[in-house]
Amino acid sequence: MDPTSQNATKGTINSVFPQRRRFPLFGFSSVQIPEELASFDDDEALPVIDLDSQLPGSQQQQQQEQGVIEVKTYPELSAVAKSSSHQNFNILIHMKAPKSSDETTDHNQNKTSTTTTTDNSRAGAPLDLVAVLDVSGSMDGSKLALMKQAMGFVIQNLGPSDRLSIVSFSDRSQRICPLRLMNQSGKQFALQSVHNLTILGGTHIAAGLQTGAKVMTDRRYKNPVASIIFLSDGCDTYTVNNQRSNNNMAAGYDQLIPSSIRPGENRPSVPIHTFGFGSDHDPALMNTVAEATRGTFSFVESVDTIQDAFAQCIGGLLSVVVQELQVKVESDHKDLRLSSIKAGSYKTYIPLDARTGFIEVGDLYAEEERNFLVEIDIPQSSNSDSIMQVLKISYAYKCPISKQLITRENVEKASIERPEFLIIPPQVSVEVDRERSRVETAEAIAKAKAEAEEGNLAGAKGTLEECRGRISGTRLRRRGEGDLDEEKVLESLEEELLEIEKKMVNMRVYMKSGRALAMSGLNSHMQQRAATTSFGFGSKMQLDTCSATRSSSYQTPHMAKMVQQSRRTLNSNSADQRLPPSEAELMPPPPPGP
Known part of the structure; x- marks a missing residue:
């Protein structure tokens, strides 16, 4: 890649791709937050650090080079004869986020240290996390105990620059822990708050989401990454059940999502990662909440795997290395036009001239991968060129730590051969x-x-x-x-x-x-x-299992490490809970008789 194509400046994604149209993502109506909810502007202050003044120029350059997203293209066929055309020709764009840096910045000491990172939890930018937890009557017994244990694991694996708030809900919601830094005292307070959770009443999901959202929107200070984890084992017994009909089971679900945390114009969403606990929850509700905020929906059918589920989620949240990623796809030949871009739930936009296309990707975890299929029509060729340039790829994103805007122009180009004829047709990639x-x-x-x-x-x-x-x-x-x-x-x-x-x-x-x-x-x-x-x-x-199987479930290395840590913790706890041998068992056997 030509070094001159790199540009790292502070700004917005729109300044890089000005022709990209901002389009509305969701049109959900919101639930009114009750006036009696207290203000949650008592979040603990963040350590102050000026990375620009503390990192020498060479280190800033190194940081930018480490932030290169790997981009590869794979045409469906390596060659198309000049006399042939090919409709709906696929080109795969493969992107992989950079690894987390081997060096870590000590935010609490207001200085940059070059010690090797040994803590799996500190892989990316600092996190603001709100845990919204169901404590309704159906959570009584082992479910509550397992949830407390899982939250204990989350708390212990947050770093001192991360902040956590805890909201519980049943027939009403309550913030039981303000947004605090997870230093030693903060962890002790959070652990005690979780320990004190008790079961009460019904399941007012809207109240829990409203309170969790208000903790986020009332913040005076903001860490680079913000997210909500939401766990429930039941169905909403207040807002939704009173509104939905038998003919529309999903009616009313959109009203549970406060507008303040949904994605909008110049406002990134706060992802809500939902966890359906057991087999009695409402999956349509949990999935709707997750989809609307660009979060994930996890089905924790076996309740004893909740800690692993939380571990996988925070393993990703603690390793965010890319934010607000936008990808630009351009035709690299005068006769080629983009037909479509298959990008799953990610928003795409192709202008009328069909010469360019845009993909709104958002955040990426360290080493997380994305695949997009671009369709074009390959026409017959009458020129003498044996190689046909097809596509070129550019991208822009925000570094979550430095806040710099990183742009890469034409980082990857796709081409195919155009021979006069093909003796043996090439196989599909x-x-x-x-x-x-x-x-x-x-x-x-x-x-x-x-x-x-x-x-x-x-x-x-x-x-x-x-x-x-x-x-x-x-x-x-x-x-x-x-x-x-x-x-x-x-x-x-x-x-x-x-x-x-x-x-x-x-x-x-x-x-x-x-x-x-x-x-x-x-x-x-x-x-x-x-x-x-x-x-x-x-x-x-x-x-x-092998990396191929793991990648098919989209699990990143940091997610896998966090789950492995969870399982080691669970195994250690199981061993600690075994009863010690009795005094009689420890005594030596009596000597044999005469």
Whole structure:
């Protein structure tokens, strides 16, 4: 890459791509926050640090170089004969976020240290986290104990520059811990607040979300990263049940989301990562809240895996290295126009001239990956060029720590060969084939879910089975090529489809677990971000499996490390809880008789 194409200045994404149109994302109406809610402007002040004045020029340059996003392109075919045209030609854009720096900035000491980072939790920018926790009557017993244990793990793995607030809700909501730095005293206060949680009343989800949102919006100080984790094991017994009808099960869900934390014009969203705890929660509600704020929806069917689910989530939140990422795709040939961009739930925009396209990606965790399929039409060629330039890729994002705007122009270009004729037609790219299968899986899950919601379980199972058959055919066709990574990814997609299909044996099973499994899996595929499901932490998705299987669930290395830490903690706790041997057992055996 030409070094002159790099530009790092403070500003906004719009100043880099001015022709990119800002379009409304969601039009949800909001719930009025009750006037009796107190002001939450008592958040603890952040340490003051001026990175620009403290980092020498060489270190700033090094920081920018470490922030390069890896971009690769993979044309569907490596060559198209000049006499041929190709409609809906796919080009895969693969992006991978940079690793977290090996050096860490000591915010609390107001100085930059060069000590090697050994704490897995400190991989990215400081975090403001609000935990909104259900303490309604259905959480009594082991659920409450497991939730407390999971929150204890979260608290212990936050760094001294991170801040945490805790909100509990039942038939009303209460902020039990203000937004405090997670230094030693802050952790002690937070742990005591969690320990004191008690069960009471019904499930007023709107109240919990309102209070959690107000903690965020009332902040006097702001860490670079902000998020809400929201856990509930039941259905809203106040706002939603009084409004929805039998013909529209999702009616009223959008009203639960305060407008202050939804994405809007020049206002990034505060992601709400929702956790459906057990099999009695309302997955449509949890999924709606997550989707509207660009969060993930995790289905924690087995309640004893809640700590792992929290660990995976915060492993990502503590490793944010890219914010407000925008990608620009440009035609690199006068005869080529963009037909479409398949980007899942990410917003895309192609102007009328179809020469450029834009993808609004947002935040990326360290080493997190994204794939986008661009469709173009390849015309016949009459010129003498043997190589056809097809696309060029640029991007811009904000560094969450330095607040600098990093731009890379034309970081990657895609091209294909245009020979006079082809003796042997080239095979479809392995990478494109794999991405098509992933997209096809997501589309099949979406279609099957819609059919199941209408009561057509036979049609839903048929949709999943048909997709599974096509992916199996692709896998068998590719088996002889020796690409084990692709085979394992395709096997994982097949297994996911089969798992959802099994949950559609009848409507009772679908409503109990199939619905949540499908919604959580679809949410994960659409965002290409890891979320916990009964499949995701099942026997097919263990963390010690190969990298290909792990990448198919979108789990980043920092997420995997945090879950591994969670499991070590759980194993240690289990060992500590074993009863010590009795005095009689410790005494030596009596000597043998004469």
